[in-house]
Amino acid sequence: MPLVWQWIGKLxxxxxxxxxxxxVSGLFLEGLLRVAGQKPWxxxxxxxxIVPDPYSGWQMRPNVQTGREQSITNNFGFHSRRDxxxxxxxxxxxxxxxxxxxxxxxxxxxxxxxxxxxxxALQARGVSAEVLNFGVHGHSLLNTLGQTxxxxxxxxxxxxVIVLDIQMCYPEEPIPVPSAQLSVxxxxxxxxxxxxxxxxxxxxxxxxxxxxxxxxxxxxxWLLKQFGKPQEGAENPSAAVHDQDLRNDTQGRPHLAEAxxxxxxxxxxxxxxxxxxxxxxLAGVLAAYAETGVPAIVVTPFGxxxxxxxxxxxxxxxxxxxxxxxxxxxxREALHGELARMTADVKAVAxxxxxxxxxxxxxxxxxxxDPPTYFSRDGIHPSPxxxxxxxxxIVPALLDSMKSRRQKGT
Amino acid sequence: MSVSSSPLRSQGLPLAWQLVAQxxxxxWWAFLFVTATGLFIEVAARLLRQKPQTIVETxxxxxxxxxxxxxxxxxxxTGPEWIITNSRGLHxxxxxxxxxxxxxxxxxxxxxxxxxxxxxxxxxxxxxxxxRALTNQGMNAEVLNFGVHGYNLLNVxxxxxxxxxxxxxxxxxLMLDFQVSYPAEPSPAPVMSLxxxxxxxxxxxxxxxxxxxxxxxxxxxxxxxxxxRQALAVAPLPLKTSGKSISDAREPGAPATPHEAxxxxxxxxxxxxxxxxxxxxxxxxxxxxxxxxxLAAIVATYREAGIAVVLVPPFGxxxxxxxxxxxxxxxxxxxxxxxxxxxxxxxxEGELARITGDIQEIGARYDAIVLxxxxxxxxxxLATSDYISSDGIHPTPAxxxxxxxxxxxxxxxxxxxxxxxxxxxxxxxxx
Numbered sequence: 098m099p100l101v102w103q104w105i106g107k108l109x110x111x112x113x114x115x116x117x118x119x120x121v122s123g124l125f126l127e128g129l130l131r132v133a134g135q136k137p138w139x140x141x142x143x144x145x146x147i148v149p150d151p152y153s154g155w156q157m158r159p160n161v162q163t164g165r166e167q168s169i170t171n172n173f174g175f176h177s178r179r180d181x182x183x184x185x186x187x188x189x190x191x192x193x194x195x196x197x198x199x200x201x202x203x204x205x206x207x208x209x210x211x212x213x214x215x216x217x218a219l220q221a222r223g224v225s226a227e228v229l230n231f232g233v234h235g236h237s238l239l240n241t242l243g244q245t246x247x248x249x250x251x252x253x254x255x256x257x258v259i260v261l262d263i264q265m266c267y268p269e270e271p272i273p274v275p276s277a278q279l280s281v282x283x284x285x286x287x288x289x290x291x292x293x294x295x296x297x298x299x300x301x302x303x304x305x306x307x308x309x310x311x312x313x314x315x316x317x318x319w320l321l322k323q324f325g326k327p328q329e330g331a332e333n334p335s336a337a338v339h340d341q342d343l344r345n346d347t348q349g350r351p352h353l354a355e356a357x358x359x360x361x362x363x364x365x366x367x368x369x370x371x372x373x374x375x376x377x378x379l380a381g382v383l384a385a386y387a388e389t390g391v392p393a394i395v396v397t398p399f400g401x402x403x404x405x406x407x408x409x410x411x412x413x414x415x416x417x418x419x420x421x422x423x424x425x426x427x428x429r430e431a432l433h434g435e436l437a438r439m440t441a442d443v444k445a446v447a448x449x450x451x452x453x454x455x456x457x458x459x460x461x462x463x464x465x466x467d468p469p470t471y472f473s474r475d476g477i478h479p480s481p482x483x484x485x486x487x488x489x490x491i492v493p494a495l496l497d498s499m500k501s502r503r504q505k506g507t
Numbered sequence: 508m509s510v511s512s513s514p515l516r517s518q519g520l521p522l523a524w525q526l527v528a529q530x531x532x533x534x535w536w537a538f539l540f541v542t543a544t545g546l547f548i549e550v551a552a553r554l555l556r557q558k559p560q561t562i563v564e565t566x567x568x569x570x571x572x573x574x575x576x577x578x579x580x581x582x583x584x585t586g587p588e589w590i591i592t593n594s595r596g597l598h599x600x601x602x603x604x605x606x607x608x609x610x611x612x613x614x615x616x617x618x619x620x621x622x623x624x625x626x627x628x629x630x631x632x633x634x635x636x637x638x639r640a641l642t643n644q645g646m647n648a649e650v651l652n653f654g655v656h657g658y659n660l661l662n663v664x665x666x667x668x669x670x671x672x673x674x675x676x677x678x679x680x681l682m683l684d685f686q687v688s689y690p691a692e693p694s695p696a697p698v699m700s701l702x703x704x705x706x707x708x709x710x711x712x713x714x715x716x717x718x719x720x721x722x723x724x725x726x727x728x729x730x731x732x733x734x735x736r737q738a739l740a741v742a743p744l745p746l747k748t749s750g751k752s753i754s755d756a757r758e759p760g761a762p763a764t765p766h767e768a769x770x771x772x773x774x775x776x777x778x779x780x781x782x783x784x785x786x787x788x789x790x791x792x793x794x795x796x797x798x799x800x801x802l803a804a805i806v807a808t809y810r811e812a813g814i815a816v817v818l819v820p821p822f823g824x825x826x827x828x829x830x831x832x833x834x835x836x837x838x839x840x841x842x843x844x845x846x847x848x849x850x851x852x853x854x855x856e857g858e859l860a861r862i863t864g865d866i867q868e869i870g871a872r873y874d875a876i877v878l879x880x881x882x883x884x885x886x887x888x889l890a891t892s893d894y895i896s897s898d899g900i901h902p903t904p905a906x907x908x909x910x911x912x913x914x915x916x917x918x919x920x921x922x923x924x925x926x927x928x929x930x931x932x933x934x935x936x937x938x
Contacts, residue, residue: 102528102529102531102532103528105527105528105531106524106525106527106528107524109524109527110524148697148698149571149573150573150697151571151572151573151575151576151577151693152574152575152576152661152665152693153574154573154574155573156697157697158697159696159697172696173695173696173697174696174697183695239574239668239669242664242665242668242804242808243574243664243665243668245804246661246664246665246690246800246801246804247661247691247692247693247695248693248695250797250800251692251695252695268668270669270673271573271574271669271670273595273605273669273670273673273674274581274594274595274596275570275572275578275579275580275581275595275596276570276581373811373812373813374672374812376811376812377668377672377808377809377811377812378668378808379811380807380808380810380811381664381668381804381805381807381808382804383807384800384803384804384806384807384808384873385800385801385803385804386800387803388796388799388800388803388804388869389796389799389800446811450807
């Protein structure tokens with residue numbers, strides 16, 4: 098046999114020995130990490146929270162039933178342990194709540210999310226209610242429009258609540274160039290080796306670390322610091338970063354107002370372009386509900402945007418407003434100016450399409466503190482108490498719409 | 508070579524590794540044999556005047572999209588005219604900027620393949636015929652073709668809100684053929700794959716094969732076995748020429764052009780306009796609610812953006828056509844409701860009446876212009892009119908011309924007062 102075939106045989110031998118060595122080392126490391134109290138991470142931490150969707154951009158990954166509570170989703174990707182059916186049970190008032198991670202309830206327990214608090218409040222008033230959480234991380238009104246047209250109406254809701262935060266009020270304008278490679282937010286097509294690591298992650302600590310290096314770094318720091326349990330209720334750093342990244346990435350391209358021209362004469366024109374976009378997409382959502390006889394309630398952005406200090410304000414995740422600071426002459430002015438504009442736009446469109454509006458401006462002016470009352474440090478996501486307060490504002494409007502529907506006999 | 512006589516034994520390699528080495532040797536020879544055979548077949552096929560395929564014709568005409576479901580594959584600049592798209596995936600030879608610079612009137616036409624115009628020369632599509640009709644009436648107009656194969660209203664909604672508004676049209680024409688008028692209700696259960704839109708992700712091997720097929724006849728045959736069957740079926744030599752005229756080059760399933768259509772000559776079974784409308788079955792109420800809801804969302808989105816909307820109801824010989832021709836029409840969505848109405852013809856008339864009524868109602872409620880095609884639909888047959896191809900869905904160039912003139916007249920009636928105001932006022936739309 099020629100020399101080259103002998104070398105191929107030797108190379109194959111070496112390959113097998115290397116694989117065996119790596120396997121044994123991996124097992125040894127796995128054993129060490131288990132002894133040190135580490136456990137494999139649930140799929141909610143290792144995999145993306147969202148999956149691409151052909152109509153609403155992306156939806157929550159469905160059937161996440163293990164791992165931390167903040168990642169739990171049911172068969173339809175709703176943040177709930179209960180599975181839902183498309184058919185509404187008779188005598189049950191079904192309400193859907195749409196929005197971004199604010200509705201999803203990024204940093205709180207399932208029982209403390211806004212939809213669950215609305216459901217409990219309605220039930221406490223004797224209404225047999227089922228409130229579905231349609232909140233999806235990173236959604237803007239454009240996603241909500243797709244979600245409404247494609248999915249929410251199939252659930253035969255008796256009412257729809259659209260919770261607008263600042264992010265939601267800037268419907269993105271995706272790049273109008275089709276691409277064979279679907280790129281949505283932070284959803285990434287995995288390579289074969291990455292996929293193998295992700296698939297094995299729920300069973301091995303070593304593969305968990307390989308699948309999510311940022312998580313591994315965090316855990317290594319913690320491991321070096323102490324050998325106790327992680328703090329209860331601590332925010333998962335990767336989840337927060339994920340949502341932030343998603344919102345940045347899905348912007349796609351700058352809005353009309355993001356050009357770096359700050360001529361005073363253009364201010365009103367730029368604001369009117371943003372208004373036109375917001376009104377246009379919101380009108381689509383509300384018209385879809387109006388034509389199906391589903392009463393809609395729109396909640397304007399809720400947040401501590403007036404009475405907090407500049408230092409506190411600087412900590413908030415309000416990067417959507419940064420480009421408008423030069424337009425308005427300051428970040429705080431831009432925040433107040435844009436909030437006033439959004440609220441006016443929402444009211445005008447809602448009036449036209451027969452939707453109710455819950456204007457949170459008065460409440461926003463009273464919120465203060467660091468962290469502010471009712472809010473987490475990011476100034477966007479309410480605390481459980483904040484959700485409870487928001488639910489207390491939404492429930493009377495829902496009861497009114499139910500009463501009005503009963504009177505009309507629909 | 509036997510293992511016992513191998514010099515490897517003297518090198519001290521165990522038997523297992525000797526077998527690995529021999530297997531590698533065997534595979535190497537097999538690879539050489541396959542390559543040599545392939546080259547031989549390739550040369551023979553070339554001598555028989557076979558040519559590799561143009562892969563753009565074999566790829567999906569659409570690519571997945573996160574808001575509209577799918578869009579046309581962009582930058583298709585080779586192949587027959589009916590598959591051409593520009594860099595933004597619009598069926599147009601021109602590159603279109605987002606801003607309508609230098610044009611008084613930009614119009615977007617949205618819809619399915621009826622707007623796209625499969626099997627039709629670009630100049631005969633409804634969009635370019637509308638552009639000519641508007642230009643003939645003194646407008647400096649530009650009309651963009653947003654038609655995408657297989658679209659229904661749900662796709663149109665996503666396309667409208669995500670993309671069409673970015674082109675800042677002054678008016679949008681929605682061509683509501685039967686397919687468009689049944690908005691899909693996709694499964695609400697999220698999935699990782701977007702292949703539900705009939706767009707298939709090729710495996711790595713399939714991708715290599717597809718890429719290689721544009722350079723090799725053998726790989727072409729492996730990629731598209733039907734081409735090999737075609738080549739084998741044709742005799743005598745030469746097997747086949749590769750030249751294709753635009754009229755020949757129809758998309759699979761695309762309608763025949765009027766020149767090719769085998770027209771039925773029997774007009775004896777032509778029916779008069781029905782006096783009695785079929786009663787709407789219960790299922791029609793739910794379909795109406797769905798259609799109105801999505802159509803309202805689209806029209807409202809445009810209305811709030813200050814864009815005029817023209818709604819074009821289904822256009823075709825749906826009343827007076829013979830039963831045998833009706834049976835050949837691509838109207839599967841109507842056949843689904845046949846039982847509800849009692850017969851296919853009643854279902855067709857009932858659903859057409861319902862859809863037209865829904866469109867008129869939404870148009871009236873949201874200030875959209877609605878084209879009235881009822882009279883022409885009632886009189887039209889394949890035998891007496893050259894407006895529709897034999898599938899009963901896609902207009903012919905003459906049909907597109909008719910529609911373009913109707914749309915242009917309605918649109919200009921609507922826009923002219925505003926146009927005069929704009930001309931009289933100082934230009935302040937500099938943004």
